[in-house]
Amino acid sequence: MKKLIRKLERTMVFALKTCLYVTLFLSFFGILGIDNPQLLRPSRTAAITMLTFVVSGLGMTAAYGRYDIGKRKSKPIVSSIGLATIITDIVTYVELSIMNTNVANNTKFEFESIGLFCIVVLVQMVSIVVFTYGGNGLYFSIYEPEKCCVVTSSAESFMQISHAIDVFRKQYKICEVKDYRANDLYDAVLRCETIFLYDVPVKERTELVEYCYRNMRNIYFSPEIADIVEINSKHTILDDISLINLPVKELSIEQRFMKRCVDIVFSLTAIVITSPVWLICGIAIKLNDGGKVFFKQKRATKNGKVFEVYKFRTMKENVTNYSAIADDDRVTAVGKILRRYRLDEFPQFLNILFGDMSLVGPRPEMLENVYLYTEEYPEFAYRLRVKAGLTGYAQIAGKYNTTPKYKLILDLMYIENYSILKDIKLILQTLIVFFKPDSTEAFDSERYEHLEKFSDFLEANWGQREE
Structure with a gap:
């Protein structure tokens, strides 16, 4: 039946x-x-x-x-x-x-x-x-969960991807885990229906994708920068030779004009409509500790231009400035509520009105994070090709604690597929963030502790290597 x-x-x-x-x-x-x-x-x-x-x-x-x-x-x-x-x-x-x-x-x-x-x-x-x-x-x-094989390069990478797969345990069941250098890798692939390739070098990944395709296996792989650029590619034939053209992606004059018009109209409307919320937030912050209502911080936008972003203050005054972590004691009682419902972001409508930011675009990172992330991932500078945004693909699809590399991937997907209709869709989707309890999830080093059930896989593949 x-x-x-x-x-x-x-x-x-x-x-x-x-x-x-x-x-x-x-x-x-x-x-x-x-x-x-x-x-x-x-x-x-x-x-x-x-x-x-x-x-x-x-x-x-x-x-x-x-x-x-x-x-x-x-x-x-x-x-x-x-x-x-x-x-x-x-x-x-x-x-x-x-x-x-x-x-x-x-x-x-x-x-x-x-x-x-x-x-x-x-x-x-x-x-x-x-x-x-x-x-x-x-x-x-x-339908039973699909039998999955995870192919990756280290215990740390396995913990990252297994955490994501485990969230969807009704759809996927990890049955095989292999280091991409394992001798019996292809045998493990054939025993499963779906293959996850995560943090595998491009050369080996290409060979595995071809093997999976040849043997009718579902494939998921983590993209690199070249994969994102290729999304917007065009097929071209010169004489009788097929080529893939990767055009330089920049906003046209018409697109920049329309985007700026949307920013001005929307930010003015939002400031008027949300003004009662501003008043309530300001009173709550003052009653909480009597400190300043607004908080200014230097951030980076298009072409690396530095500007001061406006936010409602959610942390105690005169504390060390770094990204929030789980159970951060710097965050005030009122600040926890403001951050949970993104109310602390409302003053950024002023930044949009002044032209420092756009309504949709990559998140404006702290300068310290920009320097740190760019040192680790030089490609992180690519996201500065457009104005920073109040909302964006990385903010909607990702979380506060999404790794810098995957923030970059999501931001580049937005840049390479930009359109006014895409902006409107992302603006509408921003409301979904309020229903995602993990959207403001802070950085937490203990997020993988519940994955002890995969310890045998870790020991079999990287037990000695990790030691």
């Missing part, structure tokens, strides 16, 4: 996805239709609001993520679809209220059936939770 169901995987996921989206649609129009019967019969109002709901829903799910059970954990799916649904509901609800402002309904604008709208949102959120956890539960009851 399970074999038959496995063959119908796409059909099953499509059926669940369709049922969920139909439930969201019917919940909105069925419940609000109680007070707005025009939504339940052929009418201009019904046609326009339904079209708005569908178009907004498609756009929001494209930005935040779809119902991809079996590929993502349940909480991120609930967060992304839930946020997309709420925004879609609000847009459609406001449009409905505007359309009902007429002689036959409301002589002046007012929000329609607020109580019913709240019920709509509640029913939809419950539906999303049920379909997501139920869908993932059904999926993983049918």
Whole structure:
């Protein structure tokens, strides 16, 4: 029976996805239709609001993520679809209220059936939770985790990648671990379905990728700078010779102009809308220890230009300045809350308005970190080809404690694939950060302590070498 169901995987996921989206649609129009019967019969109002709901829903799910059970954990799916649904509901609800402002309904604008709208949102959120956890539960009851082989170069590298894989233990099960120099490496590869290549030199990695491809094995590998540059490559034929062209990637005049316009409009709007939050944060900081409300620090932006970034102060005054660590005693009680919800970043809208930063771009690192990271990874300077940003791909996809190398990889992916639409998508996705409990996770040397179950793999491959 399970074999038959496995063959119908796409059909099953499509059926669940369709049922969920139909439930969201019917919940909105069925419940609000109680007070707005025009939504339940052929009418201009019904046609326009339904079209708005569908178009907004498609756009929001494209930005935040779809119902991809079996590929993502349940909480991120609930967060992304839930946020997309709420925004879609609000847009459609406001449009409905505007359309009902007429002689036959409301002589002046007012929000329609607020109580019913709240019920709509509640029913939809419950539906999303049920379909997501139920869908993932059904999926993983049918499909066993993929048997994985991890190929890497050291115990430290193995601990890094195994920690990431272990987070998705329902999807992947580490069955083999090999040093890329091991004599029986290829035999281990054939015993597994999926191969993770992490921190393997490019020459050996290329050989392994070709071997895995030849033997129909799924492949994941950690990218290097050349891989990122190649993402934006173009196929060119000179005479009859195929070549890959890697054009120099820079923002055009039109792109820079549009990006600056978005920065000015958005930062001004954000400052006005969030001004009450600024006032509350300032009062809380003053009441906490009576110190300064704002904190200024030198950071690096485009072409290495140094500027002073503005933030709400979250640490005690007159303490040594370095990146926050887990349980950092320099962080104040109010500062912990501000950092948890990213409220300390709000004053950076001033930096965006002044032109020191952009809304989207690489995180502006402390000068000490720039010097340190660039010394270890000279390519780290590449991220200074664009203005520093309040949000960005590395901030959304990564964490506060993501390693410098992978911050660089994420930032270069953004730079090499820049577009205004990409910026808008990242701006929308920034809201997801508030639902990620690990997004502000500080540097913690004990993060791998729970991986003792892999100690046999460590001993077999690098026990003597690490000693």
